[in-house]
Amino acid sequence: MSDYVIDDRDMPRFRVNREAMVDPAVLALERTEIFDKSWLYVGHESELKKPNSFKTRTLAGRPIIFTRDAKGQIRVWLNSCPHRGAMVCREREGNARFLTCFYHGWSFNTAGEQVSMPGDEAYGPNFERPGLAQPPRVDSYRGFVFASFDPDIVDLDTYLAGAKEYIDLVADQSEAGMEVLEGTHEYSCKANWKLLVENSYDGYHAMTTHQRYFAMVIAARGKIDTSLVIGKDRSFDLGNGHAVIAAAPGGDQVLGRPLSAAGQAERTARYAAIGEKHGPEWAQRLLGNRNLVIFPNLVIIDLVMGVLIRKIEPVTPDYMEVTAWHIVPPEEGEELRAQRLDNFLTFWGPSGLATPDDVEALESAQRAFATRKELPWSDVSRGMGSPVTTGQDELQMRTWWRRWDELLTGEVHPPEVKDPVGLPWSGRRLVPVQSPAPSS
Amino acid sequence: MTPVVHIAPRHDAVPTAVGPIDVASIHLPGTPRGAVLVLTADTNFEHEAATLLNAFAAAGFEGHAADVTEVRGTPDKLVPVLRTLIDLVGEHGWTREQMGIVGYANGGGLALLASAWFELGAAVSFSLRPWSTGCSDLARHIAELAPRIRTSWLYLTGDHDPLLPRSEGRRLEGALLRETSVYTQIVTYPGVGADFYRTSPEVPAIAAAFDAWQRTVEWLELHVVPRLTPAAEAWRRRQAIA
Numbered sequence: 046m047s048d049y050v051i052d053d054r055d056m057p058r059f060r061v062n063r064e065a066m067v068d069p070a071v072l073a074l075e076r077t078e079i080f081d082k083s084w085l086y087v088g089h090e091s092e093l094k095k096p097n098s099f100k101t102r103t104l105a106g107r108p109i110i111f112t113r114d115a116k117g118q119i120r121v122w123l124n125s126c127p128h129r130g131a132m133v134c135r136e137r138e139g140n141a142r143f144l145t146c147f148y149h150g151w152s153f154n155t156a157g158e159q160v161s162m163p164g165d166e167a168y169g170p171n172f173e174r175p176g177l178a179q180p181p182r183v184d185s186y187r188g189f190v191f192a193s194f195d196p197d198i199v200d201l202d203t204y205l206a207g208a209k210e211y212i213d214l215v216a217d218q219s220e221a222g223m224e225v226l227e228g229t230h231e232y233s234c235k236a237n238w239k240l241l242v243e244n245s246y247d248g249y250h251a252m253t254t255h256q257r258y259f260a261m262v263i264a265a266r267g268k269i270d271t272s273l274v275i276g277k278d279r280s281f282d283l284g285n286g287h288a289v290i291a292a293a294p295g296g297d298q299v300l301g302r303p304l305s306a307a308g309q310a311e312r313t314a315r316y317a318a319i320g321e322k323h324g325p326e327w328a329q330r331l332l333g334n335r336n337l338v339i340f341p342n343l344v345i346i347d348l349v350m351g352v353l354i355r356k357i358e359p360v361t362p363d364y365m366e367v368t369a370w371h372i373v374p375p376e377e378g379e380e381l382r383a384q385r386l387d388n389f390l391t392f393w394g395p396s397g398l399a400t401p402d403d404v405e406a407l408e409s410a411q412r413a414f415a416t417r418k419e420l421p422w423s424d425v426s427r428g429m430g431s432p433v434t435t436g437q438d439e440l441q442m443r444t445w446w447r448r449w450d451e452l453l454t455g456e457v458h459p460p461e462v463k464d465p466v467g468l469p470w471s472g473r474r475l476v477p478v479q480s481p482a483p484s485s
Numbered sequence: 486m487t488p489v490v491h492i493a494p495r496h497d498a499v500p501t502a503v504g505p506i507d508v509a510s511i512h513l514p515g516t517p518r519g520a521v522l523v524l525t526a527d528t529n530f531e532h533e534a535a536t537l538l539n540a541f542a543a544a545g546f547e548g549h550a551a552d553v554t555e556v557r558g559t560p561d562k563l564v565p566v567l568r569t570l571i572d573l574v575g576e577h578g579w580t581r582e583q584m585g586i587v588g589y590a591n592g593g594g595l596a597l598l599a600s601a602w603f604e605l606g607a608a609v610s611f612s613l614r615p616w617s618t619g620c621s622d623l624a625r626h627i628a629e630l631a632p633r634i635r636t637s638w639l640y641l642t643g644d645h646d647p648l649l650p651r652s653e654g655r656r657l658e659g660a661l662l663r664e665t666s667v668y669t670q671i672v673t674y675p676g677v678g679a680d681f682y683r684t685s686p687e688v689p690a691i692a693a694a695f696d697a698w699q700r701t702v703e704w705l706e707l708h709v710v711p712r713l714t715p716a717a718e719a720w721r722r723r724q725a726i727a
Contacts, residue, residue, distance in 0.1 A: 095668040097637075097708075140637070140668035141707035142606075152711065165716045174720055 050450040051422070052443075052458045057429040059443050060422040063414045066237035071453075072362045078452045079341050080105035084182070084191040084204045086343040086356055087111050087121055089372065091188060091224040097155050100138045102368070103358055104180070104192060110134050111190070114155040115142060121183045121192045122157055127175035153177050187216040187478070188223065202480045207283030211291075211337045213478050214330060215345060215352055217323055219374030225354070226386075230369040232395035236407035238342065238359035241367065242445060244403050245344040245355065246290045246336035248278060248436025249427060254406055258398040261391075266303045274299050278334070278436035279470055280428075282460050286340030286448025290436035293469050294332035301350030301388045308380035315377065326472030333469060338441070340448050351388040363411050369393060432464040494538050494550070496531075499573060502565040503558070509534040509550045511542050512577065518545030519606060519709035520579040522570055524592025526554045526614070527683075537587075544702045546585070546709075549574055553592045556616075560598060563616055567599045582606045582710040586636075587701060589682065590614045593640075597627065600636035606709030608638045609701050612646055612679035624653040624660075631664035637708045638669045641697045643677035672700060 049071075051060040065071050085104055088111045092100055099112035101124055108124035110133070124132045131148035134141075143160060145152040152161045157177035162168070181196035189212060191201055198204065205212070216223055234241060244250065252259070252275070263269055278292035297312075304312065320328035337345045344355035354370045371389045373382065392399045425446065428438025440461060447458035465471075494509035507530060521541050527533045534550035541548040551570050556563065574584050585607040588596030593613030600608035613623075620626050627640075644651045654673050661669045674681055674693035681693040713721065 094662065095666070097668060139707075140670075142637075142710065143707060145706070161711045161714070161717065165714050168716070170716065170719060172720075174717070 047450050047454040047456040049454065050446055050456070050458070052447065052450075054429075057426065059425045059429055059439070059446070061425055061446055062421055063417040063423055064421065066239065066411065067362050067414050067417065069362055072359060074453050075341075075359065076106065079449065080194075082193075082195045082198065082452065083341050084184075084193045084198065084201055085341075086339070086354075087183075087190045087192050089188050089223075089225040089354070089370065090119055090185060090190060091222065091372075092370075093119065095140060097142045098138075098140045099134065099136075099144070099155065101132075101134050101136065103366075105194065106358070108132055109180075109192075110144065110177075112155045114157075116156070118156075119183070119185065119190055120155060120157065120179070121190070122153075122177040122179050125178070126151055127159075127178065128162070133177065187212055204285060205339065206285045206287060207281070208285075208287040208289070208337060208339050209478070209480075211283070211289050211335055211345070213474065214327075214335065215347055215372065217319060217327070217474070218331060218352070219376060220318075220322075221374070221376050223352075223372045224375045225370045225372050228371075230389075230393065230395055230400075231367070232400070232404070233360075233364065233366050234404045234407055235364055236404075236411035237362055238357050238365040239449075240407040240410055241357050241365060241403070242338055242342065242344070243425075243442045244407060245346065246280075246288065246338055246436070246441045247439075248280075248290050248336075249439070250403075250406065254402045255399050257402065258392060261398055262300065262302075269299045271299060274334075276435050276437060279466055280434045280436055280438055280440040281470075282440065282444040282463075283337075286445050287338065288441035288444035289335055289337040290441055291330075291470055292334040292436065294329055296334040297332070297349040300334070300348050301384060301392070304384060305380060308378070308384065311378050311381055315374075315381075322475075324473070324475035326468060327474045329469040330472045336436070336441075338445060340445060346393075348388070348392075351385040351393070353389070353393050429461065433466070434463060489543075491535075491539055492542060494535050494548075499551070499569065501569045502562065503556055506556070506566070506570070507552045508570070508573065509538060511538040511548050513542060513545075513547045516712055516714050517547045518711060519547070519583050519585060519705060520574050520577065521546045521548045521585045521587055521705065521709075522574050523548060523550035524553045524570075524586065524588035524595050525550055526552075526589055526591035530554070540698070541702075544705070546705060547577065547579075551592075553588075553595055556595065557591065557618060559617055560602070563595060563598055564602050567595060567602065571599070571603060571605070579712070580710070583712050585609070585705040585709045587611075587705075588613065590679070591616070597630065597634075597638060597640075600638045601630050601633035603636065605636040607705050607707075608636045609704055610638070610640050611682050611697065612642050613640065614648070623648040624657045627657055628660040628664070631661050631669075632666075634661075634665045634667060634669060637667050637704070638665075639700065639704045640669070640671045641674070641682070641700065642671070643674045643679055643681040643693065645676070645678040648679070649673075672697070 049062045049065045093113035096115050110122040110124045112120050126133050126146040128151050133146045134144045143152050150163045159174045180192040182193040184201040280290045316328050335347045342357040346353040352372045356368045358366045391397045425439045425442045428434040434440040492511050494511050497508050498505040499508045530552040538548040584605050586596045586599050587609040589611045591614045593610030594616040596608045596610045658671050676689040677693045681690045
């Protein structure tokens with residue numbers, strides 16, 4: 046039986062041992078049993094606009110190069126020279142046909158092939174010239190690129206399971222293809238990385254933690270009708286540890302700065318066009334809000350006023366680094382774009398009206414885990430006995446923790462059985478997305 | 486930019502479709518990093534060409550410099566001239582992707598034209614001037630060519646250049662991002678004019694010229710395909726057979 050999770054279906058009660066948030070041995074296990082055995086989000090294809098564009102970033106603690114090679118193929122390389130280990134590329138981003146290690150000058154193209162090494166005659170004619178190394182598996186789903194360090198992992202399509210549908214709900218917002226904007230939010234938090242996973246789809250905390258934000262919205266919009274949102278969402282177990290809270294349409298009336306009549310008309314027209322193409326029920330779903338976590342550390346938050354992609358990287362048990370991107374439909378008008386950018390900054394930004402509150406809450410929890418001898422358990426039971434769960438409940442976190450516990454301890458927790466839901470959540474795309482063949 | 490060793494370039498009059506063009510060349514022993522074709526439009530070609538070719542040699546690039554001050558016209562007239570000059574570099578064993586082209590003023594316009602007609606390793610234009618007379622809208626001139634650009638192109642200019650005001654430069658950047666299939670970049674230096682790369686006692690121009698040179702060499706390093714060494718070629722042959 047797991048030391049970390051108590052999944053009592055009789056009471057019912059779900060508890061997580063706070064030792065999981067502070068113990069370095071747990072993080073070491075997470076690295077080998079979760080991060081080395083999952084599909085991990087690398088980036089979005091739209092970030093690499095031209096052949097030979099590259100971005101460097103961290104994936105499961107490893108420095109990587111995310112690039113589009115000269116032929117346009119997306120590649121992920123480990124950013125370490127096969128010669129003596131230095132980073133081949135030290136720039137955060139750029140465009141280069143060749144990446145040259147500054148230590149001894151070995152040079153590689155964006156397809157990973159070695160193209161030169163100074164004084165190569167000294168190596169002898171039979172020397173095997175190594176190229177760049179890559180994670181054993183790289184694949185993408187609708188522009189979202191993932192990699193895995195486990196060569197035997199299931200294909201990405203199978204891994205994403207029910208989460209694919211929620212990626213579709215983002216990807217379908219643009220005819221031209223959704224595009225990640227240049228520029229990222231990067232911040233750190235002195236708390237365990239799993240606390241931000243929980244927080245990212247925790248509807249229960251919104252009204253208490255984010256009072257300041259709602260005060261700003263009320264000041265901008267006048268009276269708002271929170272009954273459109275509160276309790277009007279549902280939470281879903283999407284399989285393989287992925288989960289989502291998804292709201293019915295109406296959130297755009299409550300969140301973000303108000304649009305002008307012209308801006309609102311454009312948004313209405315855009316969703317009508319989506320309805321024409323993909324069906325009205327699908328368009329209705331699109332108009333709702335969604336907070337999605339793809340196990341283990343990818344968050345996609347779609348609040349109509351903007352769509353955020355967030356990646357959470359643990360560094361130590363009590364310290365994480367967070368990167369967030371904003372993904373947009375490139376064809377939308379200036380006002381809708383301005384509203385998105387405003388929300389990206391004022392709501393999700395590291396100095397915005399929501400993120401600092403969340404960071405404070407998580408750091409406060411981490412500090413208080415010093416009491417774990419006396420208070421060893423956190424409670425994640427809300428809605429456990431309910432046949433229907435909302436975003437105020439904690440099904441989504443339990444889903445994540447059950448997968449976490451299975452990978453770390455081997456204890457298998459069956460999913461909670463819930464009542465089926467109707468519209469708008471059951472709305473389907475007119476033509477289902479065809480699953481692509483795995484690329485590597 | 487001043488190398489310790491000064492190599493005197495060899496000069497040749499190269500016959501082209503518009504008549505003979507004075508070409509200065511510096512050849513390097515061993516396996517140079519790449520080749521560069523410099524298109525200058527300066528009055529003092531002999532001095533400028535020698536200085537530039539020595540500077541490129543110090544960065545590892547074999548160089549040829551052509552005086553294109555008088556070379557103007559429409560693309561159908563100019564492309565054959567460019568082909569002659571590119572083939573001249575090719576005669577020394579360089580493939581097109583192993584070549585960079587760097588042009589100044591009128592030569593900058595030709596470097597852009599070359600980037601649209603030929604798939605080279607890299608192209609750089611300093612304060613480019615249109616290749617045809619009577620062109621008053623440089624941004625449109627460049628934007629119209631954008632869908633054809635096949636070589637990674639870097640454009641360096643000053644924000645006092647009357648042919649490309651800063652606001653136009655920003656619009657042009659957007660057009661290039663949308664329209665080109667390869668990577669391009671515009672760098673606009675504040676407080677300097679179109680002649681910022683020439684010797685100047687003014688601090689902004691000195692800083693801009695220094696930065697522009699660094700960017701030029703880096704652009705070539707990043708985009709020009711290296712010539713394989715004999716050992717590397719032998720290894721590739723074995724790999725292909727295997």
